[in-house]
Amino acid sequence: xxxxxxxxxxxxxxxxxxxxxxxxxxxxxxxxxxxxxxxxxxxxxxxxxxxxxxxxxxxxxxxxxxxxxxxxxxxxxxxxxxxxxxxxxxxxxxxxxxxxxxxxxxxxxxxxxxxxxxxxxxxxxxxxxxxxxxxxxxxxxxxxxxxxxxxxxxxxxxxxxxxxxxxxxxxxxxxxxxxxxxxxxxxxxxxxxxxxxxxxxxxxxxxxxxxxxxxxxxxxxxxxxxxxxxxxxxxxxxxxxxxxxxxxxxxxxxxxxxxxxxxxxxxxxxxxxxxxxxxxxxxxxxxxxxxxxxxxxxxx
Amino acid sequence: xxxxxxxxxxxxxxxxxxxxxxxxxxxxxxxxxxxxxxxxxxxxxxxxxxxxxxxxxxxxxxxxxxxxxxxxxxxxxxxxxxxxxxxxxxxxxxxxxxxxxxxxxxxxxxxxxxxxxxxxxxxxxxxxxxxxxxxxxxxxxxxxxxxxxxxxxxxxxxxxxxxxxxxxxxxxxxxxxxxxxxxxxxxxxxxxxxxxxxxxxxxxxxxxxxxxxxxxxxxxxxxxxxxxxxxxxxxxxxxxxxxxxxxxxxxxxxxxxxxxxxxxxxxxxxxxxxxxxxxxxxxxxxxxxxxxxxxxxxxx
Numbered sequence: 001x002x003x004x005x006x007x008x009x010x011x012x013x014x015x016x017x018x019x020x021x022x023x024x025x026x027x028x029x030x031x032x033x034x035x036x037x038x039x040x041x042x043x044x045x046x047x048x049x050x051x052x053x054x055x056x057x058x059x060x061x062x063x064x065x066x067x068x069x070x071x072x073x074x075x076x077x078x079x080x081x082x083x084x085x086x087x088x089x090x091x092x093x094x095x096x097x098x099x100x101x102x103x104x105x106x107x108x109x110x111x112x113x114x115x116x117x118x119x120x121x122x123x124x125x126x127x128x129x130x131x132x133x134x135x136x137x138x139x140x141x142x143x144x145x146x147x148x149x150x151x152x153x154x155x156x157x158x159x160x161x162x163x164x165x166x167x168x169x170x171x172x173x174x175x176x177x178x179x180x181x182x183x184x185x186x187x188x189x190x191x192x193x194x195x196x197x198x199x200x201x202x203x204x205x206x207x208x209x210x211x212x213x214x215x216x217x218x219x220x221x222x223x224x225x226x227x228x229x230x231x232x233x234x235x236x237x238x239x240x241x242x243x244x245x246x247x248x249x250x251x252x253x254x255x256x257x258x259x260x261x262x263x264x265x266x267x268x269x270x271x272x273x274x275x276x277x278x279x280x281x282x283x284x285x286x287x288x289x290x291x292x293x294x295x296x297x298x299x300x
Numbered sequence: 301x302x303x304x305x306x307x308x309x310x311x312x313x314x315x316x317x318x319x320x321x322x323x324x325x326x327x328x329x330x331x332x333x334x335x336x337x338x339x340x341x342x343x344x345x346x347x348x349x350x351x352x353x354x355x356x357x358x359x360x361x362x363x364x365x366x367x368x369x370x371x372x373x374x375x376x377x378x379x380x381x382x383x384x385x386x387x388x389x390x391x392x393x394x395x396x397x398x399x400x401x402x403x404x405x406x407x408x409x410x411x412x413x414x415x416x417x418x419x420x421x422x423x424x425x426x427x428x429x430x431x432x433x434x435x436x437x438x439x440x441x442x443x444x445x446x447x448x449x450x451x452x453x454x455x456x457x458x459x460x461x462x463x464x465x466x467x468x469x470x471x472x473x474x475x476x477x478x479x480x481x482x483x484x485x486x487x488x489x490x491x492x493x494x495x496x497x498x499x500x501x502x503x504x505x506x507x508x509x510x511x512x513x514x515x516x517x518x519x520x521x522x523x524x525x526x527x528x529x530x531x532x533x534x535x536x537x538x539x540x541x542x543x544x545x546x547x548x549x550x551x552x553x554x555x556x557x558x559x560x561x562x563x564x565x566x567x568x569x570x571x572x573x574x575x576x577x578x579x580x581x582x583x584x585x586x587x588x589x590x591x592x593x594x595x596x597x598x599x600x
Contacts, residue, residue, distance in 0.1 A: 170470055170552075170560075171541070171548065171551070171552050171555075172551060172552075172555055173552075173555035173556055173558070173559040173560045175559050175560070175563065233544060237537055237540065237541065240537065241471070241537065244533060248471065251471070251472060252470075252471050252472075252473075255471075255472055255473035256473055258473070259473040259475050260470075260473045260475070263475065263563040263564050264563050
């Protein structure tokens with residue numbers, strides 16, 4: 001295999017692009033895909049400081065790296081989920097990454113905010129772990145961005161993540177989720193910052209290759225709670241389809257953004273208000289996060 | 301396992317309904333599902349004669365059987381695709397079924413209409429076999445119904461067929477196909493008869509069980525051209541999802557009909573006209589079937 005750009009020895013074949021690249025031209029390709037995502041969805045400008053939500057994994061640290069390489073102003077946010085050694089190791093990787101590059105890393109502990117670490121939340125509330133964790137992360141990302149004055153949060157969701165989420169929404173025809181799925185969610189309220197996913201054009205294999213080639217030290221293990229998760233089963237299905245027909249995931253996600261999503265978009269007539277407990281945005285009287293925290297408190 | 305209805309020994313477990321049935325109560329369940337489909341989508345009335353498109357397989361012969369059991373007026377239509385012994389055997393099964401029940405069976409040969417049997421069409425046109433075959437079948441079903449004065453054609457598509465078609469449309473976000481997928485397609489032109497799928501609520505396993513329990517003699521082999529077909533690969537994916545989560549196929553298809561399809565439905569502003577060659581309905585000057593037949597003729 002030869003690099004499409006220089007004819008040198010290729011290190012990576014990208015079947016869905018019918019291309020192969022040597023290491024330097026692969027990282028160039030990677031950066032171009034990020035630039036295309038940022039440009040196409042007007043994710044942020046060079047005047048803004050981007051809060052990058054980092055977990056210590058290949059995707060989010062790769063994202064932070066590429067944004068720095070592209071010259072953007074950034075800060076990191078590590079949400080400590082309190083998942084035993086997994087969280088400790090993840091935090092250490094994020095701190096080392098930030099320190100080596102002279103970047104600010106904000107750290108928030110889920111346990112401080114919700115009253116217990118994620119394993120405790122699961123035990124106390126019997127709520128599915130991934131659901132309580134996702135809710136807490138979205139809440140804390142927004143709260144931290146507001147508190148520190150960042151206008152936008154960037155997450156490391158890649159093509160595989162987005163395709164799996166879409167697949168799940170489609171299997172159940174969750175029209176609310178379908179109308180909201182996008183690489184860039186605008187701010188629809190003064191207390192809601194923008195959320196963007198600059199890696200949505202890049203597959204999991206590609207983010208792993210980028211992190212490897214850039215020498216990023218990341219946590220390889222998956223979250224111990226992800227075992228048996230439906231999202232992993234859906235990724236498996238999509239990987240089989242991709243294997244049989246390269247580009248299947250890409251076509252599924254991009255076809256949706258192009259042709260499917262417009263069908264589900266409607267005038268956002270949901271009234272947003274401020275939670276009477278914490279002041280963050282919600283559609284009801286008390287936000288879902290405060291309800292979760294209250295449940296944890298009562299059962300502790 | 302005990303029958304949900306009578307407590308007797310169950311012959312069949314339906315995991316997605318969390319139920320099991322003995323043979324008589326399974327056939328009762330089956331008939332009720334067909335009655336529900338007919339009622340919910342107002343497929344036809346008892347005053348109409350339904351043209352049942354039969355292939356000789358379990359689904360279409362099972363459909364014809366249940367419609368007769370329910371007391372509907374019917375006639376059969378066998379489309380001879382000219383696929384060697386497969387078509388000969390299929391035709392014999394359909395003729396025997398019709399003769400035993402004193403029913404009319406119309407037979408049309410694809411070769412007479414298009415100029416070559418399906419294997420010949422494939423060779424001459426290089427068009428994917430299933431695509432040319434599907435086009436020919438839809439065309440000839442409508443033409444035969446019009447010619448003999450039947451207002452509606454019923455086909456044996458089951459839940460698995462419909463879910464697989466939907467899955468394929470969704471993977472590529474074919475919005476036209478999504479807006480058209482329905483258990484009951486209305487007549488939108490004087491020369492277009494209604495098309496209905498009374499088995500859409502029943503899985504392939506259930507139609508097989510019904511045909512077996514009713515002692516229907518059907519062709520077990522799949523069409524020799526279906527090997528490697530994408531639709532079979534998609535059925536395989538859906539079967540895995542069903543295995544992990546009983547009801548997945550049902551929820552996917554029914555969720556679409558309930559919540560997805562309305563998003564894709566729009567005012568049908570496609571102007572239908574009559575083909576200048578054959579007079580059947582088309583959106584262009586010459587219909588796709590006549591174009592196919594012309595191509596076959598020129599290359600023979």
